Amino acid sequence: MLHIDHLAKSFGDTPVFRDLSLDLARGEFVALLGESGVGKSTLLNCIAGLEDADAGRVVIDGRDLATLDDDGRARLRRQTLGFVFQAFHVLPHLSVADNVGLPLRLLGRHDPARVDALLQAVGLGGLGARAPAQLSGGQLQRVAIARAVVHRPALILADEPTGNLDPTTAARVLDLLQVQVREHGCACLLVTHAEAAAARADRVLQVTAMGLRSAVAA
Numbered sequence: 674m675l676h677i678d679h680l681a682k683s684f685g686d687t688p689v690f691r692d693l694s695l696d697l698a699r700g701e702f703v704a705l706l707g708e709s710g711v712g713k714s715t716l717l718n719c720i721a722g723l724e725d726a727d728a729g730r731v732v733i734d735g736r737d738l739a740t741l742d743d744d745g746r747a748r749l750r751r752q753t754l755g756f757v758f759q760a761f762h763v764l765p766h767l768s769v770a771d772n773v774g775l776p777l778r779l780l781g782r783h784d785p786a787r788v789d790a791l792l793q794a795v796g797l798g799g800l801g802a803r804a805p806a807q808l809s810g811g812q813l814q815r816v817a818i819a820r821a822v823v824h825r826p827a828l829i830l831a832d833e834p835t836g837n838l839d840p841t842t843a844a845r846v847l848d849l850l851q852v853q854v855r856e857h858g859c860a861c862l863l864v865t866h867a868e869a870a871a872a873r874a875d876r877v878l879q880v881t882a883m884g885l886r887s888a889v890a891a
């Protein structure tokens with residue numbers, strides 16, 4: 674599903690990672706750990722084609738990002754990816770339900786029942802008509818998670834999706850991600866500092882300046 678081959682990325686003269694390789698299969702749940710600033714979000718952005726790597730390859734579902742122009746990358750993101758951004762990026766002018774349903778709309782689909790079911794699944798049942806400004810930080814994070822999975826993407830990239838949540842709500846969100854992997858066969862790459870989240874993963878990897886290495890959940 675995802676093949677990363679000898680990826681390198683710097684910002685100016687400052688290297689982030691030098692030689693990072695990873696294979697992620699369908700139905701696999703991988704957690705990425707690493708100190709703040711080591712490059713976890715940068716890696717997710719390179720995978721999503723939002724940042725260009727300096728060297729190496731990213732291949733998603735058989736498609737090499739280097740062969741795709743901006744439109745091709747945007748299409749790949751719409752069809753194949755679900756991204757939970759660290760900063761949520763919930764759109765302020767859309768209702769909660771319209772934010773969650775946006776990936777479906779971009780694919781020409783309309784499924785209010787699925788949007789409702791996902792809002793329920795993340796504990797936001799009944800809040801669909803609200804404006805994002807009327808939600809708490811943890812609620813916004815859950816809107817972002819529901820939006821990332823609504824179109825059943827083949828690859829979910831989740832950047833600290835439980836960072837603002839209490840343990841019970843975090844467990845609920847992790848359940849939802851796990852269902853996408855176990856029952857719907859998608860692949861999930863989860864950046865986390867949370868032990869409970871890493872413990873759910875099939876593999877736990879540590880991001881270092883040199884690349885990835887195996888880690889055991891703390």
Ligand SMILES: Nc1ncnc2c1ncn2[C@@H]1O[C@H](COP(=O)(O)OP(=O)(O)OP(=O)(O)O)[C@@H](O)[C@H]1O
Pocket residue numbers: 684689707708709710711712713714715716759
């Ligand atoms: N657009 C940018 N321009 C210059 N430097 C950047 C840019 N984006 C990130 N960096 C730097 O790249 C490094 C990796 O940042 P990144 O956000 O990927 O880290 P992270 O591991 O996700 O951190 P955290 O756990 O704190 O979210 C950091 O040193 C950061 O300051």
